[in-house]
Amino acid sequence: MVDFLWEHLAWWPPTLLVCVGALISFLEARWPRQSNDPARTRRWPVNLGLYGAGLGLALWGLPSLNDAAIRWGSGLGWGGIAGSSLPDVAKVVLGVVVVDLLQYLLHRLSHAVPLLWRLHQVHHADEAFDVSTSVRHHPLEVAALSVFTLMGCAALGVPVLSLTFYLLLQVAHTAFCHANLMLPAGVDRWLRMWVVTPDMHRIHHSVHEEEGQRNFALVFPWWDHLLGTYRGLPRDGQAAMRVGLAYLRSGPDTGWWGSLLLPARRFRESSAGLQPQAPLPPPSAS
Numbered sequence: 283m284v285d286f287l288w289e290h291l292a293w294w295p296p297t298l299l300v301c302v303g304a305l306i307s308f309l310e311a312r313w314p315r316q317s318n319d320p321a322r323t324r325r326w327p328v329n330l331g332l333y334g335a336g337l338g339l340a341l342w343g344l345p346s347l348n349d350a351a352i353r354w355g356s357g358l359g360w361g362g363i364a365g366s367s368l369p370d371v372a373k374v375v376l377g378v379v380v381v382d383l384l385q386y387l388l389h390r391l392s393h394a395v396p397l398l399w400r401l402h403q404v405h406h407a408d409e410a411f412d413v414s415t416s417v418r419h420h421p422l423e424v425a426a427l428s429v430f431t432l433m434g435c436a437a438l439g440v441p442v443l444s445l446t447f448y449l450l451l452q453v454a455h456t457a458f459c460h461a462n463l464m465l466p467a468g469v470d471r472w473l474r475m476w477v478v479t480p481d482m483h484r485i486h487h488s489v490h491e492e493e494g495q496r497n498f499a500l501v502f503p504w505w506d507h508l509l510g511t512y513r514g515l516p517r518d519g520q521a522a523m524r525v526g527l528a529y530l531r532s533g534p535d536t537g538w539w540g541s542l543l544l545p546a547r548r549f550r551e552s553s554a555g556l557q558p559q560a561p562l563p564p565p566s567a568s
């Protein structure tokens with residue numbers, strides 16, 4: 283089964299994402315957390331187009347890059363988790379948890395390192411938050427994260443089964459945690475003990491800088507609690523909070539071409555990162 287999934291890596295993650303995405307989209311229409319986005323017909327082709335570009339790059343150049351990353355990590359000859367004396371089940375579970383911790387750390391680096399932020403800002407540039415946001419990534423960010431993740435996994439000896447299971451989990455979960463979906467408060471509270479929920483992750487997409495520096499976890503929320511980056515509620519409330527990047531609101535084009543070229547644009551940088559170029563407009567009454 284694992285061999286089958288790795289051999290067909292080019293098609294099953296997009297297929298799973300389309301299936302889960304269609305279900306989430308149906309649920310968003312019935313139980314939206316925020317009022318319907320009037321720019322949806324403009325945003326969705328851009329977000330899906332960026333996903334297509336990432337997929338094209340992945341099919342064209344990623345296999346050889348990924349092989350090199352795995353060879354580099356494996357060359358350390360340490361054995362890591364797979365080479366330990368733990369029972370097989372424990373190795374697989376530990377491997378899944380370790381991959382998610384790696385994702386949390388890479389996500390924090392994507393906000394802290396200016397070069398990586400130039401790529402990651404494309405994801406945060408979305409002016410609304412729904413299932414299509416989950417696939418809005420710059421193709422070079424997808425490639426970079428894939429290579430860094432595989433280097434880390436190979437270096438730590440993460441079992442292939444753990445990586446396969448995590449990929450299945452993450453593909454489905456990323457569509458869920460970006461959903462514009464109203465979950466009952468009790469369900470959200472219970473789920474947050476185990477996975478990142480849409481209300482938790484939406485805070486990370488807030489226009490307010492201090493909220494954008496919170497809730498970095500991708501699948502398991504524990505890292506934000508353990509490493510002091512958790513925030514439970516947005517200051518403007520879930521229904522009224524605005525998402526996106528203040529410095530892009532009245533500035534450069536964030537359409538398909540504009541998003542692809544966004545990392546190359548010149549921004550005023552400081553030790554605090556890329557700075558807003560325009561003041562945030564006042565919130566609309568809602």
Ligand SMILES: [Zn+2]
Nearest residue numbers: 389393402486
């Ligand atoms: Zn982020």
